[in-house]
Amino acid sequence: MSFTLPALPRERQLRLGLALLLGVLLFALAGPVLAPHAQDALVGQPYAPPSGAAWLGYDYLGRDVVSRLLHGGWTVLWMSLASALAALLVGAAIGILAGFAGRRTDQAIVWGTDVLLAFPDLILVLLVVSMLGREPGLIVLTVAIAFVPGVVRLARGVTMGVAKLEFVEAARLLGYPAPRILFREILPNIATPLLVHFGIMLTWAISMLAGLSLLGYGVAPPAADRGLMINENRAGLVLHPWAALAPVVLIGLFALGANLVAEGVSRLNARIGTQTRGNGHAG
Amino acid sequence: MIELSRRHLLAAAGAGGLLALTGCGPSQDKATGPGLVPRRGGRLRLGIVDGDRSGNLDAHKPVGLGSTIRGFALYAKLWEWSPVMTPDLALAEFAEVNDDATLWTIRLKPGLEFHNGKSITADDVIFSIRRLTDPQLASPYGSLVNQIDRDNLQRLDGRTVRIPVRDGQGFIALPDTWTNFGGIVPADYHPVTNPVGAGPYKLKNPGDYVPGQRALFTRFENYFKDGKPYADELEIIEFKDQTSRIAALLSGQIDLANALLPEQVGLIKPGSGARVLVSQTNGWQSFDMNTSVAPFDDVRVRQAFRLLVDRQDLVDRALLGQGRIANDLYSPHDPTFDRSIPQRTYDPAAARRLLDEAGHGVLKVELVASPAAASAALVFAEQAKKAGVEITVRKVDNPTFTGPQRLDWGFSSGGAMGSGMLGLSWIPTGLHTDAPTSAGNKTHFRDPEFARLFTAALAQPDLEKRKALVHAAQRIQHERGGMIIWGFSNTLDGISDRVGGAEAENSHFPTWRFDKLWV
Numbered sequence: 001m002s003f004t005l006p007a008l009p010r011e012r013q014l015r016l017g018l019a020l021l022l023g024v025l026l027f028a029l030a031g032p033v034l035a036p037h038a039q040d041a042l043v044g045q046p047y048a049p050p051s052g053a054a055w056l057g058y059d060y061l062g063r064d065v066v067s068r069l070l071h072g073g074w075t076v077l078w079m080s081l082a083s084a085l086a087a088l089l090v091g092a093a094i095g096i097l098a099g100f101a102g103r104r105t106d107q108a109i110v111w112g113t114d115v116l117l118a119f120p121d122l123i124l125v126l127l128v129v130s131m132l133g134r135e136p137g138l139i140v141l142t143v144a145i146a147f148v149p150g151v152v153r154l155a156r157g158v159t160m161g162v163a164k165l166e167f168v169e170a171a172r173l174l175g176y177p178a179p180r181i182l183f184r185e186i187l188p189n190i191a192t193p194l195l196v197h198f199g200i201m202l203t204w205a206i207s208m209l210a211g212l213s214l215l216g217y218g219v220a221p222p223a224a225d226r227g228l229m230i231n232e233n234r235a236g237l238v239l240h241p242w243a244a245l246a247p248v249v250l251i252g253l254f255a256l257g258a259n260l261v262a263e264g265v266s267r268l269n270a271r272i273g274t275q276t277r278g279n280g281h282a283g
Numbered sequence: 284m285i286e287l288s289r290r291h292l293l294a295a296a297g298a299g300g301l302l303a304l305t306g307c308g309p310s311q312d313k314a315t316g317p318g319l320v321p322r323r324g325g326r327l328r329l330g331i332v333d334g335d336r337s338g339n340l341d342a343h344k345p346v347g348l349g350s351t352i353r354g355f356a357l358y359a360k361l362w363e364w365s366p367v368m369t370p371d372l373a374l375a376e377f378a379e380v381n382d383d384a385t386l387w388t389i390r391l392k393p394g395l396e397f398h399n400g401k402s403i404t405a406d407d408v409i410f411s412i413r414r415l416t417d418p419q420l421a422s423p424y425g426s427l428v429n430q431i432d433r434d435n436l437q438r439l440d441g442r443t444v445r446i447p448v449r450d451g452q453g454f455i456a457l458p459d460t461w462t463n464f465g466g467i468v469p470a471d472y473h474p475v476t477n478p479v480g481a482g483p484y485k486l487k488n489p490g491d492y493v494p495g496q497r498a499l500f501t502r503f504e505n506y507f508k509d510g511k512p513y514a515d516e517l518e519i520i521e522f523k524d525q526t527s528r529i530a531a532l533l534s535g536q537i538d539l540a541n542a543l544l545p546e547q548v549g550l551i552k553p554g555s556g557a558r559v560l561v562s563q564t565n566g567w568q569s570f571d572m573n574t575s576v577a578p579f580d581d582v583r584v585r586q587a588f589r590l591l592v593d594r595q596d597l598v599d600r601a602l603l604g605q606g607r608i609a610n611d612l613y614s615p616h617d618p619t620f621d622r623s624i625p626q627r628t629y630d631p632a633a634a635r636r637l638l639d640e641a642g643h644g645v646l647k648v649e650l651v652a653s654p655a656a657a658s659a660a661l662v663f664a665e666q667a668k669k670a671g672v673e674i675t676v677r678k679v680d681n682p683t684f685t686g687p688q689r690l691d692w693g694f695s696s697g698g699a700m701g702s703g704m705l706g707l708s709w710i711p712t713g714l715h716t717d718a719p720t721s722a723g724n725k726t727h728f729r730d731p732e733f734a735r736l737f738t739a740a741l742a743q744p745d746l747e748k749r750k751a752l753v754h755a756a757q758r759i760q761h762e763r764g765g766m767i768i769w770g771f772s773n774t775l776d777g778i779s780d781r782v783g784g785a786e787a788e789n790s791h792f793p794t795w796r797f798d799k800l801w802v
Contacts, residue, residue: 238550
C-alpha cells in the first residue's frame with residue numbers, strides 16, 4: 001500500500017500537480033522579496049490598465065496588482081495547508097479511535113460527527129467567523145473543524161476494514177498494546193486514502209478561504225489575500241478585469257495543483273495495488 | 284408608443300442581437316428624442332438596486348431605500364425639495380412659524396385630492412403627523428420631527444392646521460426635516476390594503492407591488508401640479524446587483540438607473556443609448572473621532588489627524604474622482620455657512636509636531652469602517668503613515684457598524700451618503716451629528732462654547748444674526764471638533780436617451796422626480 005520514488009515520474013498528473021504546488025510555494029516565499037512595491041502602497045491611478053511600470057495595472061485604490069499578488073501568496077498557502085493538516089490529524093485520530101475501539105465509543109463519535117455534518121461547511125464557518133471575528137488563526141481552526149467530520153468518517157471506515165485483517169488479529173493475539181497496533185499495523189495501511197483525502201481537503205480549503213474573503217469574512221484588508229483582491233476589485237470587473245482576474249487565475253492554479261496531486265496519488269496507489277496483486281498471483 | 288413597440292421587440296431578441304440593435308437605436312431616439320418639450324404617454328421604468336422582500340409602501344416607515352423611492356411616486360408632501368435642495372411649498376400654500384418659535388401655521392392649497400378622489404383636508408394633515416410620530420408605529424423618521432407637540436395639533440379650518448412646537452424649537456427647519464418622510468395620507472390609510480396618497484402616481488392594481496421585485500403605478504390624473512406627471516405608467520424594477528441593472532439600461536429594458544457605482548460609469552459611452560447625470564450633493568464623507576476617549580480627547584491629536592488627510596487624493600481614489608473636497612464642515616449650501624474659514628491641507632510634518640506635543644511617538648489607532656467606507660479608510664491609513672501614525676482598518680458589516688456600539692467607536696467612518704436631508708441645513712444636520720442635544724453624536728463633542736452658540740442659533744429667527752452665531756460655532760467645529768469631513772460625493776444616475784426632464788441637481792434623487800420626467 002505504499003509507493004516508491006521510481007514510480008513517481010510515470011504519473012503525469014502527479015508530476016504536474018507537484019510542479020504547480022512547487023511553483024505556488026516558490027511564489028509565496030519569494031514574492032515579497034521580488035515585489036516592486038509594498039502591498040498597500042498607493043502608487044498609481046485607480047484601475048489604471050497594464051503598462052510597463054505595472055504589468056497587471058493598478059487596483060481599485062491605485063495599488064500595483066503584481067506587487068499585491070507577489071505579497072499575497074503566503075496567506076492562502078499557509079491557511080489552506082494548516083486547515084487541511086489540522087483536520088487530517090484530528091479527524092484521523094478520532095476516526096481511527098472510532099474504528100478500533102468498542103461499539104459505544106464508535107457510536108458516540110458517529111453521533112458527534114453527524115451533528116457537525118448537519119451544518120453545511122460554509123455556513124458553519126460563516127457563523128463562527130461572524131460571531132468571533134476574522135483572526136486568521138480562528139478562520140483556520142473553523143475551516144479545520146468543518147472538515148473534521150469527513151476525515152473521521154473516512155478514517156473510521158478504512159480502520160474498520162483493516163482491523164479485521166489477519167495481521168491485526170495476530171498482533172492482538174500476541175498481546176501487543178493498542179497504541180502499537182494503531183501506529184504500527186493500522187496507520188500505515190490507511191495512510192494512502194487519508195493522503196488522497198488531504199489533497200482533496202486542500203482544494204476545498206483553498207476554495208473556502210477564497211470564498212470567505214470574497215464574501216468579506218476572510219482576512220481583513222489591506223492584506224493582499226487572493227479572495228479579498230477579487231472582492232475589492234469586482235465592481236470594476238467589466239472595464240478593468242485585471243485586478244480581479246489575476247488572483248482568480250492564481251487561486252485556480254493552486255487548487256488545480258492540489259487536486260492533481262490528490263488524483264495522482266490515488267491513481268498511483270491503485271496502480272501499485274494492481275501490480276502488487278499481479279506479482280502475488282505470479283508468485 | 285412606436286418606441287415602446289420597438290423596445291419590446293428588442294427585449295425579445297437575443298443578448299447579442301440586443302446589443303447590436305440598441306447600438307443602432309440611439310440615433311433614432313435622438314432624432315425623435317424627448318427634446319425639451321414634455322411628452323405625455325408611455326411607461327417610465329426605473330431600475331433600483333434593492334430586492335428587499337421586506338420592502339413596503341409605507342409613507343412614514345419605509346423599509347430600505349427602495350421603499351423611500353416608491354414613496355416619492357405615491358405620496359405628496361407639504362414641502363418638496365427644489366433642485367438646489369431648499370424646501371419649496373408643495374401641498375401647502377402657506378407655512379410660517381411665529382415669533383417665539385412655538386407654533387407653526389400651515390395652510391393647504393385649495394382643491395387638493397387623494398388618489399381615491401377624497402379631498403385633502405386639515406384632518407388628513409393632522410392624521411399624517413400623528414401617524415409619523417406615533418410611538419406604536421415606531422418610525423425611525425419620527426425623530427426628525429420630535430419637536431412637534433403631537434398631542435396638541437389644532438385644526439383651524441378645513442385647510443389650516445396649527446402645529447405647536449416644544450421648547451421653542453420651531454426654528455429648527457421643520458420643512459428640512461419633514462420633507463422626505465412627510466407624505467400626507469387620508470385617515471383611512473393603510474400601507475398594505477389602502478396605500479393612498481396624493482403623489483404623481485398611484486398603484487395600478489393592489490397586486491402590482493411585489494416586494495423585492497417590482498411596482499407598477501399609473502398616472503394620477505388629479506395631481507396637484509397641472510399637466511403632470513407625463514408618463515402613463517411608472518414601473519420601479521428591483522435588481523439584485525449593479526451589473527445586471529446597467530446591462531438592462533444599456534439594452535433598453537429600463538430607462539433610469541439611480542446611484543451608479545463610479546466604477547461602472549465608463550460602461551455608459553456616447554452612443555450607448557444612455558448618459559450619466561452627475562449631481563453634486565451635500566452628502567459628506569468623514570472619519571469621526573470620539574472626543575471622549577484617548578487619544579482623541581486631546582485636541583492636538585484631533586487637529587493632527589485632520590492634517591493627515593490628503594483630501595484630493597481621497598476623492599480621487601476612494602470616490603474615483605466623483606466628488607469634491609471638504610473642510611471638516613458640513614452643509615456648505617446653507618446660507619449661514621462660513622466660507623471664510625481657510626481650507627485645511629495635507630501637512631504630515633505639522634501633524635507630527637502636534638502629536639509630539641501631545642506626547643505620542645508612534646501612534647497606533649484602529650479605524651472602524653463600514654463596508655462602503657472601507658476604501659477611504661485604507662487610503663487614509665496609507666496617508667497617515669507619513670507622520671508615523673499606524674492606522675489599522677477594521678472593516679465591519681453594516682449591522683455591526685450601526686448596531687448598539689455605533690455611538691461608542693473610538694474612531695470610525697461616517698457621513699451622510701444616503702440621506703437627502705442631512706448635510707443641507709446646518710442646524711438640522713448638527714442636531715443629528717455633533718450638536719449638544721444630538722442623539723447620534725458619534726464624536727461626543729461637548730464643547731461648552733459650541734453648545735452655547737448652537738443653542739442660541741437654534742432660537743434666533745433673524746438670518747443675519749443667526750449667521751454670526753453659526754460662523755462662530757463653525758470655527759469651533761473647524762478648530763477642535765471631532766469630525767474629519769474630507770469630501771462630498773457626487774450622485775451618478777444612468778439616464779436613457781428616451782427620457783426627458785432629468786437634470787443634475789444638488790440632491791441624490793434626480794431620478795425620483797417622477798412628476799417631471801417623460802419618455
